[in-house]
Amino acid sequence: MRLHHHPFSTNARRAVVTAFEVKLPVEFVLVDLQKREHRSPAFLKLNPTGRVPVLEDGDLVLPESHAIMAHLADMASQRTLYPIEPQLRAQVNRWMFWCAAHFQPATSVLNWQRVVKPIIGLGGPDPKEVERGERLIAETAGLLDAHLAERDWIVGAHMTLADISLATPLLSTQRAWLPVLEYRHLQRWYGRMQELESWRKAAALA
Numbered sequence: 140m141r142l143h144h145h146p147f148s149t150n151a152r153r154a155v156v157t158a159f160e161v162k163l164p165v166e167f168v169l170v171d172l173q174k175r176e177h178r179s180p181a182f183l184k185l186n187p188t189g190r191v192p193v194l195e196d197g198d199l200v201l202p203e204s205h206a207i208m209a210h211l212a213d214m215a216s217q218r219t220l221y222p223i224e225p226q227l228r229a230q231v232n233r234w235m236f237w238c239a240a241h242f243q244p245a246t247s248v249l250n251w252q253r254v255v256k257p258i259i260g261l262g263g264p265d266p267k268e269v270e271r272g273e274r275l276i277a278e279t280a281g282l283l284d285a286h287l288a289e290r291d292w293i294v295g296a297h298m299t300l301a302d303i304s305l306a307t308p309l310l311s312t313q314r315a316w317l318p319v320l321e322y323r324h325l326q327r328w329y330g331r332m333q334e335l336e337s338w339r340k341a342a343a344l345a
Contacts, residue, residue, distance in 0.1 A: 140163065140164065140165045140166065140194060140195065140196045141165070141166045141167075141168050141194070141195040142154060142155065142158055142165050142166070142167055142168065142192060142193075142194050142195075142207070143168045143170050143182070143185065143191055143192055143193040143194075143195075144167060144168070144169065144170065144191050144192045144344075145169065145170050145171070145172050145177075145191050146169075146344050146345035147172075147345070148172075148191050148192070149243070149246075149307045149308050149310050149311065150190070150191065150192060150204040150243075150307075151191040151192040151204065152307045152310060152341055153204050153205075153208060153303050153304055153306075153307040154192040154194065154204045154207040154208060154211075155167065155192070155341040155344065156303050156307070156335075156337050156338055156341045157207070157208040157211050157212065157220075157300065157303055157337075158211055159336070159337035159340045159341055160220060160303070160335075160337040161211050161212060161214070161215035161220065162215070163211060163214060163215060165211075167344060170182060170191050172191075177189045177190065177191060185200055185202070186200075186202040188202065190202065192204055192207055193207075194207045194210065194211075196210070204304075205235050205236075205238075205239060205300075205304060208221075208235075208300050208303065208304065209221060209300065212300055219297040219298075219299070220297075220298070220299055220300055221299065221300050222294075222295065222299065227294060227295055227299075230294045230295075230301070231293075231294050231299045231300055231301045233301075234293050234294060234301035234304065234305060235300060235301055235304045238301075238304045238305050238308070239304075241275075241279050242279045242280075242283065242305060242308055243308050244275070245272065245275035245276045245278070245279045245280075246272075246276065246308040246309070246311055246315070246317055247308075248268060248269075248271060248272030248275060249269065249272040249273070249276070249311070249315040249316065249317055250311045250314075250315040251268075252264035252265060252268050252269050252272065252315075253269070253314070253315045253316055254311065254314050254315050273318055276317060276318055276319065277318070280318075280319045280322050280325060281322065283305065283322070283325055284322035284323070284324045284325040285324075287324040287325055287327070287328050288324045290328075291328070291331070292328075293305060293328075298332075298335070302328075302332060303332075306328075306329055306332040306338075309329050
């Protein structure tokens, strides 16, 4: 299997962490975004949207980080990461979909305004967009913090794909000044995620 990624992509990072977690033989292929390798004909053949990550598994070419995570976990013999039991799996799916629809977009607003725009020469942050991003993070991070008040993990008694999904957007905390440090339950859980061997291995690829 080959996993195309870039170390600063939070979407790609969740797929990389999952790959290390399931301990399957995966080759990590760096896609240099600064050299616009994601817009090359070869890469666009893999993913017409020109985005990482993309997993190649034999004849299967799979973009979208959450789909990759689910596929890798389904192939692994260790099932706590993506439970087979229908109700637990439904809750894992719920939080992964919530991340994709709400939490990731909330963090992406500030990441775009404070990190990406200056890098690509589009000027400084738009105050109205920054205000919108901070409002969205207050809504989503507040909900997540409340959910974690009496839990060690997002779903059940073990770490699951839901935890990996929701932790990776927080990689932008410092560089995008995400206003999440006040949420103590979220920070406690995120600290636990950062101690994982799979998390550290993924960070070492950066």
